[in-house]
Amino acid sequence: MERGGFRSYRKLPDNASGLKVPEMNVRTGEVNHTHNSHSNSDDNECTVKEQDRFMPIANVIRIMRKIVPPHAKISDDAKETIQEWVSEYISFVTGEANEHCQCEQRKTITAEDVLWAMSKLGFDDYIEPLMVYLHRYRELEGERGSTRGEPLVKRVVDYGALGVASFVPASFHMGNHHHHGHGFFGMEPWEDISRVSPMQAHRRLQWQMRNHMPSSLSEAACCSYNNNHQGLRNDCFFSFS
């Protein structure tokens, strides 16, 4: 099967309608044409372009193997198609995040922009685990930069503008959870979040949401994010205890 076209979702500044122009069609066609040639130099150039445009197929297959049943097989063209779609996804989300970044007159895409793009594009289910990942990432980065351990509470507060607690829905401190003290992302106060996988924390949070929280956490989280993204709301975090 000839590979389909990977279209970068660059939004041209002079395109008032904001249409996503498939810019790479011609280039993709050229790549496919040269890919079928027997010229070594063309093949090498094509190989470099392919490597730059897609995730390594081995990584894609490894992740798929973890998900599909052990007895299931995946056709080669399905693998290649998913490999292309992964790049489409990256380009799509990046484009939206970049647009949000430019709207706020910044030049560098931040984690905040990425999470905003997730919400805007309808991938609300990803926001919660991504917040857990981001928290862990910042914790590890903080450990690399500090010589002594700091309490989890204080370190999150110190992270500044994109404090993960700012994504906590406002209703978290509305008293619904009573004395259980769900803590941070479904953790009990005595638990160390670094020893729980993000997906485990995500599942705990989902259980709590279903049993204690409004039905649409993602909507509430987005509202909280939109309202509070300028700064960290300490009161949201400290009301867990």
Added chain:
Amino acid sequence: MTENEAVDPIRPEFPTGRVKKIMKLDKDIKVNPEASFLISCSTNLFLQFLAERSAEVAAEKKKKTVKIDHLRTAVKRHRPTIDFLLDSLPVPAESIQSVANSLSDRDLSRPVADKPAPPWLELAA
């Protein structure tokens, strides 16, 4: 995720450099490390989603091999994904052949309105 993976530092499933290269296909883009890390994580989630839903479709059809048709069906069931993958959905081979046959047999004097819509237009539904 195994217990060891939960304790170990976060290791993205995708190479960081490749993620940044794909993000920076638009040369005007600058991205900080946190953002590229989140993109990598979200891409992982997206890939897991595709694999899971495609496998479900294959199981529904009692097939042991996950094929493109199963991917297409899975994507069409998820609105946020179909919104940006619509143009990238590969056309089924059967549709290409049927179109080729219809083009070769077409009677040009026959009004266009009497012709049935090509099957691939259903992808946009």
